[in-house]
Amino acid sequence: MSLIEFETTFQDKVDQDIRIEPKDWMPDAYRKTLIRQISQHAHSEIVGMLPEANWITRAPTLRRKATLIAKVQDEAGHGLYLYSAAETLGITRDEMIGQLHSGKAKYSSIFNYPTLTWADMGAIGWLVDGAAIMNQVPLCRASYGPYARAMVRICKEESFHQRQGFEILLVLSRGSEEQRRMCQDSINRWWWPSVMMFGPSDDASPNSEQSMRWKIKRFSNDDLRQRFVDICAEQVKLLGMTLPDPDLKWNEERGHFDFGPIDWEEFRNVINGNGPCNKERLAARVKAHEDGAWVRDAALAHAQKRAAKEGQEAA
Amino acid sequence: MENNQNNQRVVAAGSGQTAGAGSDRSAWPLWEIFIRSKQGLDHKHIGSLHAADAAMAIENARDVYTRRMEGVSIWVVESKYVHASNPDEAASFYDPANDKVYRHPTFYDLPDELKHM
Numbered sequence: 430m431s432l433i434e435f436e437t438t439f440q441d442k443v444d445q446d447i448r449i450e451p452k453d454w455m456p457d458a459y460r461k462t463l464i465r466q467i468s469q470h471a472h473s474e475i476v477g478m479l480p481e482a483n484w485i486t487r488a489p490t491l492r493r494k495a496t497l498i499a500k501v502q503d504e505a506g507h508g509l510y511l512y513s514a515a516e517t518l519g520i521t522r523d524e525m526i527g528q529l530h531s532g533k534a535k536y537s538s539i540f541n542y543p544t545l546t547w548a549d550m551g552a553i554g555w556l557v558d559g560a561a562i563m564n565q566v567p568l569c570r571a572s573y574g575p576y577a578r579a580m581v582r583i584c585k586e587e588s589f590h591q592r593q594g595f596e597i598l599l600v601l602s603r604g605s606e607e608q609r610r611m612c613q614d615s616i617n618r619w620w621w622p623s624v625m626m627f628g629p630s631d632d633a634s635p636n637s638e639q640s641m642r643w644k645i646k647r648f649s650n651d652d653l654r655q656r657f658v659d660i661c662a663e664q665v666k667l668l669g670m671t672l673p674d675p676d677l678k679w680n681e682e683r684g685h686f687d688f689g690p691i692d693w694e695e696f697r698n699v700i701n702g703n704g705p706c707n708k709e710r711l712a713a714r715v716k717a718h719e720d721g722a723w724v725r726d727a728a729l730a731h732a733q734k735r736a737a738k739e740g741q742e743a744a
Numbered sequence: 745m746e747n748n749q750n751n752q753r754v755v756a757a758g759s760g761q762t763a764g765a766g767s768d769r770s771a772w773p774l775w776e777i778f779i780r781s782k783q784g785l786d787h788k789h790i791g792s793l794h795a796a797d798a799a800m801a802i803e804n805a806r807d808v809y810t811r812r813m814e815g816v817s818i819w820v821v822e823s824k825y826v827h828a829s830n831p832d833e834a835a836s837f838y839d840p841a842n843d844k845v846y847r848h849p850t851f852y853d854l855p856d857e858l859k860h861m
Contacts, residue, residue: 452831499811506808513792516774522794523771579791586812728796729772735797 443644448574451517459643462636463573464518465534466645468525471511472536475529476710478504480544481553489547496593497550503586510579517575530715538696539622541704548601548608548615554594556616556623556661562587563657564627567647576645595664602668609670616665617673624688625696627654633693655685662686773822775801779809780817787819795820 430438435454442449449455478501485501488494512522528534539557544550565587568580601612628634628650640646658677665672676689698704772794778787790809795801801820809815829837845851854861 450831452828454832502807502811506811509793509808510791516792521771582791725772725796728800732797732800 440642443572443642446570446572446644448577449572450574458639459645460518462640462643462645463576464515464520466640467511467515467518467576468520468528469535469537471508471515471525472529472534473540474504474508474511476536476540476714479710479713480540480542480706481550483544484547484550487547488550493550493597500554500590500593503590507583507586510582511576514573514575514579526718530711530718532702532711535700537626538699538704539626541699541707541710542618542622543706545618546611546615548598548611549619551594551597551601551612552615552619554590554592555598555664556594556619557626558587558590558594559661560623560626560657562591563653563660567653568645570644570647572644598668598670602670612668613670616668616670620673621692621695622699624654624658625691625693627651627657629693629696630691658686658688772796772800773824775805775820776823776826777801777805777809778819778821779805779815781814782816787817792823798822 436456439449439453439455439459442453449459481497481501481504485494485497488497512525515525516522525534529536544553562584565580565584569577569584571577571580598612598616601608604612631637631649631651634650637646637649641649662672662677662679674689676687678687679685680687699707702708773796774792775795775798776792777790779790780787790805793801793804793808795804798820802818805818805820806815810818841847
């Protein structure tokens with residue numbers, strides 16, 4: 430078959446919603462796009478543990494602490510599902526980790542914001558995980574099999590993350606004046622970065638069209654963002670709090686909430702390494718990896734030694 | 745480790761999980777994980793992970809894939825030992841079954857009055 434025939438067969442399968450599996454022929458650009466997207470997603474799960482780890486030792490009750498540990502452990506698991514999915518495309522784990530640590534690979538810019546108060550654990554669960562779920566649910570039907578299967582598992586687990594976050598805010602919203610202030614303050618700080626999590630608006634997102642054709646992406650950034658705003662604008666009422674957007678208003682004609690302009694300058698700055706915590710996050714990752722090197726080496730040496738011993742006994 | 749010294753690509757039956765022909769000798773090998781969700785059901789391929797040896801692969805699989813009681817039994821197989829059919833040859837490979845519809849019960853035309861069959 431010629432290259433064009435391969436490409437036609439491939440696109441036909443995608444159009445018919447037949448999943449692409451690792452050994453199937455795929456265009457190089459499809460493979461590259463997936464490696465970039467899945468590894469960035471994996472990195473986001475791993476770096477995403479850091480802002481929350483900050484509060485594990487200071488969780489207000491044992492119940493909250495157990496929950497937070499479980500959530501952070503889930504994020505590690507999600508990172509692993511995704512790294513494994515990316516590895517099926519022919520990149521090694523070490524290459525991906527190297528790209529993260531050298532700054533070549535990006536991760537979600539939301540994790541470059543600091544977690545200043547306990548209420549941030551609530552706002553992250555509600556808004557950040559909420560936005561992530563909005564993005565991730567359509568990925569359960571992505572054309573690449575291992576990615577879609579990883580996303581199914583992730584989405585199942587994310588639901589508790591969002592609910593525990595909302596519960597944290599709900600308790601604060603019914604608490605003292607100081608707790609209510611803390612709740613509102615954290616919503617104020619996390620709202621816009623969460624809205625930005627859906628990425629650039631459609632007219633500034635050059636790769637979106639191709640990803641839609643490949644069914645890696647099913648909805649446009651702006652469509653998902655609108656859905657997120659509509660849902661949160663209602664949910665915030667249950668907290669008796671407000672979203673920090675003076676332009677947020679129900680538009681009867683559109684059947685959606687209108688919302689104010691997004692500060693894309695801030696978005697680009699954070700993505701390009703100038704967010705409040707970029708350096709700190711990356712340094713923490715690199716340190717954890719380097720400090721753990723002896724454990725990885727020791728485990729490998731132990732396994733090799735035991736295998737050699739078993740080989741001798743068998744001989 | 746040997747996993748990455750092999751230049752052949754290895755595919756697991758369940759997912760078609762491919763071990764990349766990587767270069768890093770120090771990396772832990774890749775394992776395919778199969779989980780029985782409850783007694784009476786088959787072990788099912790669930791994913792893969794890296795581990796130094798089988799015991800570690802089982803413990804890691806427990807932590808990664810059964811945090812919510814999704815399993816009662818775990819199998820791990822080093823990915824390099826899994827052999828798989830080639831998707832490029834699927835058309836000819838499965839060809840023998842294509843013209844044998846008479847293997848299905850619905851092939852046989854019988855009167856509606858016939859009961860319990």
